[in-house]
Amino acid sequence: MSLERIEEAALLDLATRALARGGMRAEEAAPAARVLVLAELAGLTTHGISRVGQYLDRVKVGGIDPQAAVRVARVMPALAMVDGRNGIGPLVGMVGLEAALAGARDCGIGAAFARGSNHFGPILPYALIAAEQGFASIIASNATTTIAPWGGRDTRLGNNPIGIGVPNPGGNPVILDMALSVAARAKIRDLAASGAPLPEGWAADAEGRPTTDAKSALAGFLLPVGGHKGYGLAVMVDLLAGLLSGAAFLSHVQAWDKNPEVAQNLGHVFIAIDATKLAAPETLAARMADFIGILHATPPADPARPVMVPGERELARLRQQRAEGAEVKRAELDRLRALAAG
Structure with missing residues (x-):
């Protein structure tokens, strides 16, 4: 695997220009790019700059509106509803985060519920941005269905991410960013390609039986972390992020990889707490x-x-790559440069 080193500012500029060339307004491309670049620098590369091309592929087939005017309605002093209007996910996410932070600045605690969104990257960048401003946060999203209800044999739940961040004045915050499956589907695809077996407890086959065969697992579904407890947590995340926000939920969520031309209507929830008031x-x-x-x-x-x-390894990686430059897959950088050049 060929790697190339690039400074954070240069990577951010490339990602911003690529998103703008893909149809976003430049002033909105920058905060969206910031989420993905922070993910890349923290080592969360599956949710980093490679997503720029994936998002823009969906733009080309009409699945995402890069010009969507994201709307915020403040329904109470500390409570906001965000309509993403099928925009780029990290933009909707940043608008949602800022709406929650605004409520917390005014009232000590604020919440924003977003609908009409798409994949918004990992949670760590949002929690880090909040923590650097002195806010604790609880952030979650629903997702495409890849997990069956506990005891079932057909997918109804997403591998819904949830994160909690706590600020640490003068030091690194503590940030939990986790999805709710034992292992990511991408890891199973890698094992299937190599012919290696899965560890026990990662996935089930199409009949709902636990399997260590990667190909059978790809035809089946992921298993939740902690068994029935992980299933319960995935349900509650979807209720908060999907149902209460007015977004799609459970099997109403569209799969971006199977139906890239269709709006996903994902939902997110952002809760911010002004720790300086505590x-x-x-x-x-x-x-x-x-x-x-x-x-x-x-x-x-x-x-x-x-x-x-939680988050210590990722934040150490972020510090290192900010100081030394990010090591990025050359193929992904080449694609980003091509997208930025138009």
Whole structure:
């Protein structure tokens, strides 16, 4: 795999220009690109700059409206409804995040529910942007159906991501960003291509039986993390992000890979809490240092793998790549340059 190093600013410029060439307004392309570039730098490459081309492929067939005018209706001082109008997902996500932050600035806590959206990237960039401004956050989205209800044998639920972020004045925030399957479908595709077996507990076949055969798993469905508990969490995420937002939910969500020309109507939820209203920055910093220190001091089961807090590995990668330049797959950079050149 050939890699090329590129500075963050240059990568952000390329992604912004590519989205603008694909039909977005330049002032809206920039925040959307920021989400994907932060994901790339944090090592979340499946949700990074490769998504620019995927989004624009759907634009070409009419599945996404790059000119969508995302609308925000503030229904209460701390509560907003966002209509993405089938726009680029990370743009809808950034508008939703900003609406929640605005409510939190005014009231201490704010929430925004978004509908009419598409794949909005990973949660970590949104939670990081909130944390850097002193806000804790709870963020979630529904997704294309890839998980069966517990005890069922047909997909009805998405691998719905949920994230929680807590700011840490003067240090790295703690950020959980997780989807609700044991393993990503992309990992199963890789194992199917290599002919290697799956670890137990990753997936079921088309009849709902647990399988270690990757090809059978691709014809079946993903298994939720924690069994019935993961299923329950996936249900609740869809109720919050999909049903309450007015978006599609469960099997009403369109699969972007199977029907790229059809609007997905995904839903997201953003809840922001102004942590500066709960404690002075120096107090929060001291308590966070104590909290993280207790976890870091845990004797590791494997001395080569010390205990880490959620998001620590990704944020360390982000810092490193910001300092040294991002290592990006050359093929993906070449495609991004071609899209930016028009």
